[in-house]
Amino acid sequence: MSHKPDLFEPLTLKSVTLPNRVVISPMCQYSAEEGLANDWHFAHLAQFALGGAGAVILEATAVAPEGRITHGDLGLWNDAQIVPLRRIADFLASHGSVPAIQIGHAGRKGSAQRPWRGNLSLTGADAAYGDRPWQTVSASPVPVSQDWHVPSELTEEQLEVLCTAFSETTRRALAAGFQMVELHAAHGYLLHQFLSPLSNFRTDRFGGSLENRMRFPIAVGRAMRDAWPSERPLLARISCVDGMDGGWTIEDSLVFARALKEVGFDLIDCSSGGIAGAATAARLPRELGFQVEMAEAIRNGADMPTMAVGLIIDPQMAEAIIRDGKADLVAIGREALHNPFWPRHAAQALTEGRRDYTDWPDQYGWWLSRREAVLEKIGRG
Ligand SMILES: Cc1cc2nc3c(=O)[nH]c(=O)nc-3n(C[C@H](O)[C@H](O)[C@H](O)COP(=O)(O)O)c2cc1C
Numbered sequence: 001m002s003h004k005p006d007l008f009e010p011l012t013l014k015s016v017t018l019p020n021r022v023v024i025s026p027m028c029q030y031s032a033e034e035g036l037a038n039d040w041h042f043a044h045l046a047q048f049a050l051g052g053a054g055a056v057i058l059e060a061t062a063v064a065p066e067g068r069i070t071h072g073d074l075g076l077w078n079d080a081q082i083v084p085l086r087r088i089a090d091f092l093a094s095h096g097s098v099p100a101i102q103i104g105h106a107g108r109k110g111s112a113q114r115p116w117r118g119n120l121s122l123t124g125a126d127a128a129y130g131d132r133p134w135q136t137v138s139a140s141p142v143p144v145s146q147d148w149h150v151p152s153e154l155t156e157e158q159l160e161v162l163c164t165a166f167s168e169t170t171r172r173a174l175a176a177g178f179q180m181v182e183l184h185a186a187h188g189y190l191l192h193q194f195l196s197p198l199s200n201f202r203t204d205r206f207g208g209s210l211e212n213r214m215r216f217p218i219a220v221g222r223a224m225r226d227a228w229p230s231e232r233p234l235l236a237r238i239s240c241v242d243g244m245d246g247g248w249t250i251e252d253s254l255v256f257a258r259a260l261k262e263v264g265f266d267l268i269d270c271s272s273g274g275i276a277g278a279a280t281a282a283r284l285p286r287e288l289g290f291q292v293e294m295a296e297a298i299r300n301g302a303d304m305p306t307m308a309v310g311l312i313i314d315p316q317m318a319e320a321i322i323r324d325g326k327a328d329l330v331a332i333g334r335e336a337l338h339n340p341f342w343p344r345h346a347a348q349a350l351t352e353g354r355r356d357y358t359d360w361p362d363q364y365g366w367w368l369s370r371r372e373a374v375l376e377k378i379g380r381g
Helices: 039-050 079-094 124-129 156-175 190-195 210-227 250-263 292-301 315-323 334-338 342-349 362-377
Strands: 011-013 016-018 022-024 055-062 098-104 180-185 234-239 267-271 306-309 329-332
Touching: 016 098, 022 342, 039 055, 039 079, 055 079, 055 180, 079 098, 079 156, 098 156, 156 180, 156 210, 180 190, 180 210, 190 210, 190 234, 210 234, 210 250, 234 250, 250 267, 250 292, 267 292, 292 306, 315 329, 315 342, 329 334, 334 342
Parallel strands: 022 055, 022 329, 055 098, 098 180, 180 234, 234 267, 267 306, 306 329
Antiparallel strands: 011 016
């Protein structure tokens, strides 16, 4: 390939330009205390900016303490939590990645064990190491499954308080230096619990018809839009399908995406599943790029930019997704844990000729370009 790969063309959303189309997908580290980011988060996220990502989206960050999945989740429900996030956002931006943060509320999937502690609901036994169970909330008082906590049904008053929490968290994200905020409306967490007929059994104006089930998530979206500068982009991650009988469908997603567009959202991050089972439970059969067609369906059907995610590991596949207009951005999650420099390696893989290190941080690139010459000489270039 002689021309610049499409994957490495910039993308402008409102006033923000991503230098390329590779985004690091939000990934909970379950490693915060009282919602505060620490050195783990800094090191984990910083490497992705060094690795050349166009944007880095910080993990699901709770708008309220009870909105966490686990005690280790990041939070942005108070001003003290802005400080360590600011350091991370500033570093990302200073190394060329657009800093972004996902905000959300776990609803009935909260009060959970960290994955490596069991990945189920917290019990009294978890309190022994400090992770006490808490009362969860949801659209309806129905648990994820039999052995999960029974959430309490949110009242209209509580929904208003939550809208304010989303709005205040959005303002704090601005103060922390983020250039994009992503609303987490996927994976069976609170907003998805309102959207899906498999978890919302309300008989008031927040349940029943699709329009009613969308009412609270849309109100949250509006609250965020009002709190966020009009020239900065807002993203929403949705589960495009529940993948279960009687569940949320791609047609529902099109209606929701159009409604979010109307509110002033700029891009839909297209994931799927999660309405039943643990945070990490899979519903759809897994194959490379298994959710790309959903990103394409939303992009065409809602006339809105999308991000594709899910087992995208080959540079050629990522390039084809952008080149063929299936999505505007690709997100990588676990592949970035495997290789934080995936974007830079992808750029090399998609470009003919000697491996080029000129765009790399000087601290690495200067050495590696010289090593490349040596490798060539010994036939290993
Ligand atoms: C450790 C880990 C934590 C995750 N945390 C989040 C999260 O905070 N928010 C979210 O929307 N998705 C989360 N996900 C899902 C990823 O963002 C991504 O959508 C998923 O892993 C599929 O992409 P991949 O195949 O490139 O990993 C997480 C995934 C992993 C592996």
